[in-house]
Amino acid sequence: MTDDELIWRIAGGSGDGIASTSQNFAKALMRAGLHVFTHRHYPSRIRGGHTYVEVRASADPVKSRGDGYNFLLALGDSFARNPQEEAYYGNEEVKPLSENLDDLREGGVIIYDSGLVDPDDVPNFEERVEENDWHVYDIDLRTMAREHGREVMRNTAGVGVTAAIAGIDTSYIKDLMRDAMPEKILEPNLELLDLGAEHVREEYDADAPDIAVPEGEHEEEQVLMSGSDAISYGAIDEGCRFIAGYPMTPWTEVFTIMSQNLPQLGGISEQVEDEIAAAALAIGASHAGAKAMSGSSGGGFALMSEPLGLAEMSETPIVLVEAMRAGPSTGMPTKPEQGDLEHVLYTSQGDSHRVVLAPGTVEESYDHARKAFELAYEYQIPSILVYDQKLSGESTNVPASHFDREPNPSTGKTLTESELAEQPHTGDGKFHRFQHDVDDGVSPRSIPGQENGRYLVTGNEHNPEGHISEDPDNRVAQVDRRLEKEAAIRADLDEDSLLAPHGPEEADYGILTFGSQQGTVEEAVDRLNDQGHSVKALAVNELAPYPVEQVTEFLASVEDAMVVEMNASAQFRGLTQKELGRFGEKLHSLLKYNGNPFEPAEIVEGFETSIVEGGELPGHETKFVPAAGD
Amino acid sequence: MSAFSAIDDDREIERDEYTPGMEPQPTWCPGCGDFGVLKALKGAMPEVGRTPEEVLLVTGIGCSGKLNSYFDSYGFHTIHGRSLPVARAAAVTNPELQVVAAGGDGDGYGIGGNHFMHTARENHDMTYIVFNNEIFGLTKGQTSPTSPKGHKSKTQPSGSAKDPIRPLSLALTSGASFVARTAAVNPNQARDILVEAMEHDGFAHIDFLTQCPTWNKDAKQYVPYKDVNEDDEFDFDPTDRAEAQEMMQETEEKLYDGEVLTGVYYREDDRPSYQQEKQAIGEIPEEPLAERYFDEDYEWERSADLFLDSHK
Numbered sequence: 001m002t003d004d005e006l007i008w009r010i011a012g013g014s015g016d017g018i019a020s021t022s023q024n025f026a027k028a029l030m031r032a033g034l035h036v037f038t039h040r041h042y043p044s045r046i047r048g049g050h051t052y053v054e055v056r057a058s059a060d061p062v063k064s065r066g067d068g069y070n071f072l073l074a075l076g077d078s079f080a081r082n083p084q085e086e087a088y089y090g091n092e093e094v095k096p097l098s099e100n101l102d103d104l105r106e107g108g109v110i111i112y113d114s115g116l117v118d119p120d121d122v123p124n125f126e127e128r129v130e131e132n133d134w135h136v137y138d139i140d141l142r143t144m145a146r147e148h149g150r151e152v153m154r155n156t157a158g159v160g161v162t163a164a165i166a167g168i169d170t171s172y173i174k175d176l177m178r179d180a181m182p183e184k185i186l187e188p189n190l191e192l193l194d195l196g197a198e199h200v201r202e203e204y205d206a207d208a209p210d211i212a213v214p215e216g217e218h219e220e221e222q223v224l225m226s227g228s229d230a231i232s233y234g235a236i237d238e239g240c241r242f243i244a245g246y247p248m249t250p251w252t253e254v255f256t257i258m259s260q261n262l263p264q265l266g267g268i269s270e271q272v273e274d275e276i277a278a279a280a281l282a283i284g285a286s287h288a289g290a291k292a293m294s295g296s297s298g299g300g301f302a303l304m305s306e307p308l309g310l311a312e313m314s315e316t317p318i319v320l321v322e323a324m325r326a327g328p329s330t331g332m333p334t335k336p337e338q339g340d341l342e343h344v345l346y347t348s349q350g351d352s353h354r355v356v357l358a359p360g361t362v363e364e365s366y367d368h369a370r371k372a373f374e375l376a377y378e379y380q381i382p383s384i385l386v387y388d389q390k391l392s393g394e395s396t397n398v399p400a401s402h403f404d405r406e407p408n409p410s411t412g413k414t415l416t417e418s419e420l421a422e423q424p425h426t427g428d429g430k431f432h433r434f435q436h437d438v439d440d441g442v443s444p445r446s447i448p449g450q451e452n453g454r455y456l457v458t459g460n461e462h463n464p465e466g467h468i469s470e471d472p473d474n475r476v477a478q479v480d481r482r483l484e485k486e487a488a489i490r491a492d493l494d495e496d497s498l499l500a501p502h503g504p505e506e507a508d509y510g511i512l513t514f515g516s517q518q519g520t521v522e523e524a525v526d527r528l529n530d531q532g533h534s535v536k537a538l539a540v541n542e543l544a545p546y547p548v549e550q551v552t553e554f555l556a557s558v559e560d561a562m563v564v565e566m567n568a569s570a571q572f573r574g575l576t577q578k579e580l581g582r583f584g585e586k587l588h589s590l591l592k593y594n595g596n597p598f599e600p601a602e603i604v605e606g607f608e609t610s611i612v613e614g615g616e617l618p619g620h621e622t623k624f625v626p627a628a629g630d
Numbered sequence: 631m632s633a634f635s636a637i638d639d640d641r642e643i644e645r646d647e648y649t650p651g652m653e654p655q656p657t658w659c660p661g662c663g664d665f666g667v668l669k670a671l672k673g674a675m676p677e678v679g680r681t682p683e684e685v686l687l688v689t690g691i692g693c694s695g696k697l698n699s700y701f702d703s704y705g706f707h708t709i710h711g712r713s714l715p716v717a718r719a720a721a722v723t724n725p726e727l728q729v730v731a732a733g734g735d736g737d738g739y740g741i742g743g744n745h746f747m748h749t750a751r752e753n754h755d756m757t758y759i760v761f762n763n764e765i766f767g768l769t770k771g772q773t774s775p776t777s778p779k780g781h782k783s784k785t786q787p788s789g790s791a792k793d794p795i796r797p798l799s800l801a802l803t804s805g806a807s808f809v810a811r812t813a814a815v816n817p818n819q820a821r822d823i824l825v826e827a828m829e830h831d832g833f834a835h836i837d838f839l840t841q842c843p844t845w846n847k848d849a850k851q852y853v854p855y856k857d858v859n860e861d862d863e864f865d866f867d868p869t870d871r872a873e874a875q876e877m878m879q880e881t882e883e884k885l886y887d888g889e890v891l892t893g894v895y896y897r898e899d900d901r902p903s904y905q906q907e908k909q910a911i912g913e914i915p916e917e918p919l920a921e922r923y924f925d926e927d928y929e930w931e932r933s934a935d936l937f938l939d940s941h942k
């Protein structure tokens with residue numbers, strides 16, 4: 001545990017402005033030269049309920065949430081339900097304080113709003129404070145805010161208090177407030193920020209806690225971005241100008257960003273009746289010539305199974321986003337999990353053939369969104385981007401230069417009218433849209449409205465002209481052609497591969513993971529090597545077509561490997577064993593499915609206890625499943 | 631210059647152009663009402679002045695879904711119940727296409743019922759033909775959403791306990807701006823209604839009665855029929871929602887008493903189509919989106935220029 005970093009947790013109820021306050025705080029620290037990473041925890045309800053956002057800030061790059069945290073701002077939940085302790089959900093009024101104590105590090109700071117939170121309602125509060133050497137600041141932020149502005153502005157007063165204790169230069173925060181707030185609320189907010197800070201300086205000894213914000217400097221300009229922002233921007237840079245969707249958490253983020261921006265780019269966004277329609281609209285738009293996308297989260301994606309198969313059979317390029325959340329069924333709507341992997345890989349009838357990419361970082365969310373479009377349109381195949389609430393809800397600083405790329409509006413092998421005239425046609429002028437013998441299995445296409453381009457496309461098996469056909473030879477030729485694309489796509493992905501092992505090349509042990517856990521695993525690997533272990537990691541973020549060669553090479557080079565994923569049935573380990581057909585005796589699982597993403601320390605502990613020492617994990621947060629053979 | 635020179639081609643069009651040169655013979659049963667739809671559609675296209683390559687005919691699954699196998703234009707034979715969402719996206723991506731969707735009563739009023747309501751509500755500028763034979767044909771004669779109450783079939787051995795869907799009323803309530811019923815036995819009326827529907831700026835729904843001589847032998851052949859717009863027996867104004875509603879109710883009930891009423895039941899000409907509504911609020915570009923991907927001079931926007939400042 002290090003305190004050369006600040007991990008500030010702002011806690012309150014849903015609807016109290018926790019998210020926006022934390023976003024500004026993170027951005028201010030980024031502007032001050034620090035690396036930042038946020039982690040969001042919130043319930044599926046509009047008003048009230050245990051909510052927090054952590055902002056981790058360090059002079060060195062940060063890739064993950066930290067292990068616990070060291071600075072709490074407990075604001076009170078203004079929409080708390082039933083204040084009785086024996087209530088089903090417990091005493092919600094006090095949760096911003098009580099629910100956050102377990103993770104607070106020794107020597108940490110607690111600021112709580114004594115206007116809303118009564119520590120007498122927190123069991124053993126005084127004893128715990130003493131035991132853990134916590135520094136407590138009880139400040140009536142609510143009254144302060146009421147007297148100088150409005151009650152909701154207590155967040156700002158709390159940030160002022162934080163700044164004074166941690167020694168943060170408030171000028172960055174003030175600049176951000178000036179950018180975002182209308183004049184009427186700006187003045188009282190600025191005043192409250194200073195008042196909060198002054199209060200601390202007057203009433204407390206500012207040097208008491210041993211936590212101060214570190215100093216840092218960025219070598220180049222940074223932007224604060226989430227995975228959802230990056231996916232949306234990647235889509236826009238690929239010329240995507242059509243999106244259709246239906247709201248569902250956490251997919252709604254991409255849908256919202258795209259819907260707010262597409263009209264100004266001459267694009268089209270359609271909010272429709274259900275997810276079957278949403279995916280079918282993406283197919284219709286792509287068929288008519290646009291670069292199109294749709295998406296959903298687990299339950300909504302289930303409705304897309306049918307159109308997904310149509311996109312495969314009709315060879316219509318589309319990109320779908322699957323923003324996973326804890327399932328089955330409605331599950332835990334606002335909590336991250338990686339339990340939809342098999343759903344995404346195999347859903348829809350028949351032999352599936354699709355691209356599935358799972359970005360591991362914010363940068364890769366942009367890169368994979370671009371790659372998903374490029375592959376979908378080059379190979380006339382659906383591409384799926386699978387991520388989760390962890391990556392969608394966390395923001396981190398990324399060099400602005402990462403996004404300084406040229407757009408690629410190419411729709412792949414789409415013919416112009418003059419090219420169409422040269423193509424094979426039936427005697428009556430129908431274009432051969434689905435030719436048998438073509439490079440990489442990709443037969444060029446026309447767009448409705450083009451002269452010499454008319455053809456029929458169908459979800460039935462069809463002949464080269466697109467007409468329904470159940471002829472066995474044609475069937476085999478068409479299936480083989482469509483499946484041939486997979487090898488070509490794999491080769492395409494390998495050309496400028498984003499797959500990169502992390503850690504010493506000659507390491508004894510390996511950790512495999514996929515998607516959003518990448519940063520946390522890499523931080524754990526760094527720590528393990530610092531502690532004298534020999535371990536490296538590979539985040540397998542290209543899931544279909546599976547990178548057999550790279551993963552084989554990685555696993556062949558290590559004695560034993562731990563597979564880290566956020567689900568209960570080890571789906572990614574299962575996929576790896578299926579694809580490789582070996583290494584079953586080497587692959588152990590570390591699983592977590594309680595609604596919270598891994599902390600680096602849990603991976604460190606899982607590795608040391610289970611892989612190195614062969615012992616059993618003491619806690620209930622994670623679960624170790626030893627190798628079972630092939 | 632448009633990348634789609636088939637669009638707005640103002641040459642003379644022959645109805646035979648819509649007959650495929652290869653295998654033009656449909657596989658429908660002899661006496662099937664579906665022939666009537668095909669004939670009426672081929673007859674209507676030259677009158678609307680649309681060439682095969684500016685027409686996109688999107689179908690669902692069922693006997694009716696084979697329509698675009700026998701009609702030579704751009705065609706998309708989709709999946710059961712999903713012709714409308716595919717069709718309406720094509721219609722917003724390239725509003726200059728003539729988009730026609732078609733399917734059966736199970737396809738449109740059963741499995742695709744939600745899409746039907748919402749496409750009607752949005753008032754997309756397109757035509758939707760529902761082949762209504764009051765039965766599931768391709769799966770061999772099961773009770774469908776429009777089968778009369780008491781209809782017996784292998785899957786409803788004691789007779790259906792459900793009242794049938796009211797297709798015309800449903801279209802009106804959902805927001806369609808043109809609602810008609812015609813019958814395969816009346817190809818001239820059908821052609822005229824199809825012309826009117828395609829020329830209408832908005833969602834035009836046609837409930838097309840198509841007799842099924844194979845699986846629905848008990849049902850009438852939809853003769854004799856009466857045209858509610860022509861016959862003196864009826865006096866209503868199809869531009870008046872309340873009167874149209876009343877006429878539809880009567881028509882829907884009488885069908886099950888053996889009386890076949892047809893005609894244009896409702897039309898709302900001054901209501902803007904979805905495309906027009908969206909263009910008015912800047913949510914559909916003036917030039918069809920489909921054109922942009924062929925425009926080599928178009929300057930594609932970059933996210934770095936548009937959005938990065940807000941993240942700094």
